[in-house]
Structures are given as C-alpha cells and as structure tokens.
Amino acid sequence: METKQNSIGRLRRNARWELGFTLMLLVGSTIGFFYVKSLETRTMLIWLILISLVSLGSYHRHMLSGIRGLSEVGATIHAHVAQQVAGIRQILEASYRSSVWVVFSTFGIVLFFALYKALTQYSGRLLLIQLVGVGLGCVIAVVVSRFTRRVARQMLQDLYGRHLDRLEATLRELNHSE
Amino acid sequence: MLAAPPDFLALLNEYQPLLRRVCRLYCAAADDQQDLYQEIVGQLWQAWPRYQPRPNVKLSTWLYRVALNVAISDLRQRRRRPTSAHPGTDRLPDVPLPPVDGPDADDLHQLYQAINRLSDVDKAFVLLYLEERTYEEMADILGITQNNVRVKMHRVQEKLRQLLTQPA
Numbered sequence: 438m439e440t441k442q443n444s445i446g447r448l449r450r451n452a453r454w455e456l457g458f459t460l461m462l463l464v465g466s467t468i469g470f471f472y473v474k475s476l477e478t479r480t481m482l483i484w485l486i487l488i489s490l491v492s493l494g495s496y497h498r499h500m501l502s503g504i505r506g507l508s509e510v511g512a513t514i515h516a517h518v519a520q521q522v523a524g525i526r527q528i529l530e531a532s533y534r535s536s537v538w539v540v541f542s543t544f545g546i547v548l549f550f551a552l553y554k555a556l557t558q559y560s561g562r563l564l565l566i567q568l569v570g571v572g573l574g575c576v577i578a579v580v581v582s583r584f585t586r587r588v589a590r591q592m593l594q595d596l597y598g599r600h601l602d603r604l605e606a607t608l609r610e611l612n613h614s615e
Numbered sequence: 616m617l618a619a620p621p622d623f624l625a626l627l628n629e630y631q632p633l634l635r636r637v638c639r640l641y642c643a644a645a646d647d648q649q650d651l652y653q654e655i656v657g658q659l660w661q662a663w664p665r666y667q668p669r670p671n672v673k674l675s676t677w678l679y680r681v682a683l684n685v686a687i688s689d690l691r692q693r694r695r696r697p698t699s700a701h702p703g704t705d706r707l708p709d710v711p712l713p714p715v716d717g718p719d720a721d722d723l724h725q726l727y728q729a730i731n732r733l734s735d736v737d738k739a740f741v742l743l744y745l746e747e748r749t750y751e752e753m754a755d756i757l758g759i760t761q762n763n764v765r766v767k768m769h770r771v772q773e774k775l776r777q778l779l780t781q782p783a
Binding site for chain 1: 658661662665666677680681683684685687688734735736737739755756757758759
C-alpha cells in the first residue's frame with residue numbers, strides 16, 4: 438500500500454533510518470572490536486564507535502528534538518510557526534554539521550593511519566615520499582571538505598530552504614501586526 | 616489498523632463542515648482540498664489524546680488552531696498520493712463540499728477568488744471573521760493580542776475590499 442506522508446513525517450522517517458544505521462554501526466563496531474586482533478583495525482573501530490556515539494549524543498538528539506517540536510499542532514498559530522522555524526533551523530544546522538563532521542573524521546582516520554604507517558614502517562627517502570603523500574592527502578581533504586560544505590548547504594537549501602523562507606515570511610507577517 | 620475511538624469520530628462528525636471550510640479556503644482544487652482534509656484529520660487524530668479542555672476555551676478554538684496550523688505550515692509541501700498513512704482516516708466518510716450555487720453563487724465565487732489572492736495569514740483572519748469568531752477567540756487561535764487582531768483585521772478588510780473592486 439502506498440503511503441502519504443507530510444514533510445514532518447518524511448523528516449521523522451529519514452531521522453529514524455539514520456538513527457537505525459548509526460545504532461547498527463555502533464553495535465557492529467563494538468562486536469568487531471572484541472573479535473579482531475589487529476591493532477590498526479581495532480583503532481579504526483574505536484574511531485567508528487566514537488563517531489557513532491557523538492552522532493547519537495549530538496546529531497540525533499538535536500534532530501529528534503527539532504522534529505518533536507514541529508509536531509505540536511495544537512499551539513497557537515504564532516507559536517506553531519515560530520516553533521517550526523526554530524525546529525527546521527535546528528535540523529538544518531544538525532544536518533550541515535554532521536555532513537562536514539563525517540567528511541572531516543573520515544579523512545582524519547585515513548590520514549592518521551597513513552601517517553602512523555609511514556612513521557613506523559619507512560625511513561629515509563621512502564619516508565619522505567610517504568610524508569609528501571600524506572601532505573597531498575591533507576590538501577585533498579581540505580578541498581573535499583570545502584566542496585562538501587557547499588554541496589551540503591545547497592542540498593539543504595533545496596530540500597527545506599523554500600519551506601523555511603515561507604514560514605519565516607508568515608511569522609514576520611504575524612509579528613508585523615504587533 | 617487502529618480503530619478511531621468513538622469520541623474522536625463524534626468530534627469529526629460534528630466539526631467536519633468547519634474543517635471543510637478551512638480546506639476550501641486554502642486549496643482551490645477539489646483533490647488538494649481532500650488532501651488537506653486528510654492531513655488535518657491525521658494531525659487531529661495524533662493530537663487528540665493530548666488535548667486538554669480549559670475553562671472558557673472552546674473546543675472549536677483548538678480545532679481551528681490545528682486546522683490552520685496544518686494548512687499554513689504544510690500546504691506547499693504536500694504531494695498528492697492515493698492513500699493515507701494516518702491510522703483510521705482511510706475509513707472516514709468522504710463528504711463532498713457544499714455546493715456553491717443559487718442567487719449568490721457569483722458573488723461567492725468572486726469572494727473566494729479575492730480571498731485566494733490573500734496571504735496564508737490573511738486567509739486565516741478572513742476565515743475567522745466569516746466564522747463570526749470573537750476578537751478574543753481569534754487572538755487565542757492566532758497567538759497575538761486582541762488589539763493586534765483588530766488592527767490586522769482592519770487591514771485585511773481593506774485589502775479584500777480593494778481586491779473585490781479591482782479586476783482579477
């Protein structure tokens with residue numbers, strides 16, 4: 438059966454999927470941590486556990502509290518619209534920060550291990566080549582991070598921007614009569 | 616699928632014309648009106664368990680709040696799809712809108728056209744005015760002071776008068 442969902446319903450559904458994925462990542466990484474022996478893989482899993490915990494503690498908390506605030510339809514129109522504006526802003530901020538944070542932490546993990554490997558396994562000219570590689574990796578990380586920020590901002594603007602603009606106009610109109 | 620509690624269905628039966636009028640004001644096409652109606656009923660269903668009666672506040676005040684909040688905040692986000700996900704609303708009777716005919720049909724049509732050109736907030740003022748709500752109740756629904764309702768109402772009436780006198 439096809440289902441009909443409003444914008445808040447879709448936001449809530451997406452947030453639940455993301456939450457489920459993060460929980461799976463957390464459980465999988467924790468189980469994996471006790472099974473693997475390699476120090477490198479274990480450190481990587483600790484990174485993943487840390488990212489999942491930060492996501493659960495910050496991103497999902499902000500996201501869900503923002504969505505919860507959007508659902509209160511019994512409030513006055515002024516309060517409801519103001520709550521919608523604040524909630525959507527909170528969601529946008531959380532989404533934007535999480536996009537940037539995921540890219541940043543992914544590059545961080547990769548570059549950290551590349552540097553660790555270079556310092557422990559190579560010496561002389563080979564070490565220098567490895568360090569240049571890590572340096573190039575850092576430059577790429579900065580470029581990709583900037584690109585991600587731009588894309589994330591544009592995507593969020595396309596998804597929620599118009600809706601937010603309209604709600605802000607409604608709120609201004611209600612305030613204008615004050 | 617969950618069955619709607621009897622008091623909710625009674626509420627819906629009693630206030631269905633009110634909800635239909637909100638839908639009619641905010642949507643021009645019949646399909647969109649039906650979509651909005653289903654959305655409002657869905658939100659009412661979800662909010663109904665949290666509804667707490669207050670002294671000197673009518674149930675209709677709460678209903679207007681929910682209906683107008685849904686109409687104003689979600690209108691342009693809606694996409695038309697065949698069925699509803701809201702529990703219980705699939706089985707609700709599909710009541711057609713009251714027909715607009717008779718000697719005043721043209722005037723009424725013209726009025727609706729003029730209202731259609733107002734902003735979402737102005738439409739709410741017009742609706743509450745046409746529904747003969749008091750300024751006190753309007754203030755309680757909109758969340759602004761009675762004095763501001765008076766000022767805003769005057770401006771909306773002026774705007775509507777201009778729209779009715781000028782060609783579309």
